[in-house]
Amino acid sequence: MTMAAAPDLLVARNVCKTFFEPTRGEDVEALRDVTVAVRPHEFVSVIGPSGCGKSTFLRIVAGLDRPTAGEILVEGRPVVGPGADRGMVFQEYALLPWKTTRANVEFGLRLKGVPRGERARIAGRFIDLVGLTGFENRYPHHLSGGMRQRAAVARVLAVNPTVLLMDEPFAAVDAMTRQRLQEELAAIAAAERTTVLFVTHAIEEAVFLSDRVVVLSGRPGRIIADMTIALPRPRVWAALAQDAAFVDFRERLTRLIHTGGAPVGGHA
Numbered sequence: 534m535t536m537a538a539a540p541d542l543l544v545a546r547n548v549c550k551t552f553f554e555p556t557r558g559e560d561v562e563a564l565r566d567v568t569v570a571v572r573p574h575e576f577v578s579v580i581g582p583s584g585c586g587k588s589t590f591l592r593i594v595a596g597l598d599r600p601t602a603g604e605i606l607v608e609g610r611p612v613v614g615p616g617a618d619r620g621m622v623f624q625e626y627a628l629l630p631w632k633t634t635r636a637n638v639e640f641g642l643r644l645k646g647v648p649r650g651e652r653a654r655i656a657g658r659f660i661d662l663v664g665l666t667g668f669e670n671r672y673p674h675h676l677s678g679g680m681r682q683r684a685a686v687a688r689v690l691a692v693n694p695t696v697l698l699m700d701e702p703f704a705a706v707d708a709m710t711r712q713r714l715q716e717e718l719a720a721i722a723a724a725e726r727t728t729v730l731f732v733t734h735a736i737e738e739a740v741f742l743s744d745r746v747v748v749l750s751g752r753p754g755r756i757i758a759d760m761t762i763a764l765p766r767p768r769v770w771a772a773l774a775q776d777a778a779f780v781d782f783r784e785r786l787t788r789l790i791h792t793g794g795a796p797v798g799g800h801a
């Protein structure tokens with residue numbers, strides 16, 4: 534007798550997207566037949582060259598855009614628009630500039646009708662989790678870039694989404710801060726058992742964070758690989774950067790992206 538595998542939490546089935554490009558007066562095919570399944574608690578990254586449709590794909594999963602064909606299912610239910618079950622963190626800081634850190638983190642809870650005391654308790658927990666205790670009363674323009682992204686992560690986690698969607702959330706911060714944020718996100722996702730779909734064009738970032746990396750070809754984005762990253766956790770840069778298995782995953786993915794999935798040399 535076999536054990537039933539955990540049902541997929543998020544399924545993108547044969548997603549296609551074609552845009553009409555008014556300035557050129559023609560259609561642009563952005564995504565072709567993209568099928569991805571994410572299991573509960575899994576951290577999956579989508580990588581691919583610039584313009585291959587990564588953001589388009591995430592926006593479709595978020596319900597901010599409609600696929601031309603195919604569908605998205607979350608816990609078996611078709612996505613027809615944005616919903617609190619999918620929390621999104623963008624490249625640009627998604628904070629309300631006129632609200633403090635605390636008010637930003639409480640914002641989604643307020644929309645959900647969570648009572649004041651409960652709101653404060655939940656917000657405090659997530660502010661603490663992302664290391665912003667002491668900065669609750671600051672406004673976004675008095676936080677560093679890395680702190681703003683931490684606040685954006687706390688804000689989304691506080692509403693307890695079924696799946697966390699992240700589109701290059703660390704692209705705007707400096708390299709050292711970025712590595713710290715990656716370590717923190719990996720630790721938080723593991724501790725909270727968050728299911729994450731993460732988009733990046735940084736191959737190292739994808740390998741460091743992920744249980745699986747899905748590779749899209751150049752436009753139109755098609756899946757050319759789906760690689761399991763069998764590296765132990767917890768993951769920290771000081772140990773992984775020189776790790777042979779880490780380097781091997783990074784090199785294999787780099788080759789895949791550069792060849793667009795075609796076999797390199799020799800006969801297959």
Ligand SMILES: Nc1ncnc2c1ncn2[C@@H]1O[C@H](COP(=O)(O)OP(=O)(O)OP(=O)(O)O)[C@@H](O)[C@H]1O
Pocket residue numbers: 552553554561562563581582583584585586587588589590734752
């Ligand atoms: N609203 C839109 N209307 C027309 N074309 C669009 C629209 N959004 C995206 N595109 C086109 O679809 C393609 C994919 O864009 P997308 O932003 O998804 O790529 P990406 O992989 O996220 O790129 P990057 O790595 O630069 O962020 C591009 O050719 C882009 O010009």
Ligand SMILES: [Mg+2]
Pocket residue numbers: 587588589
């Ligand atoms: Mg993008």
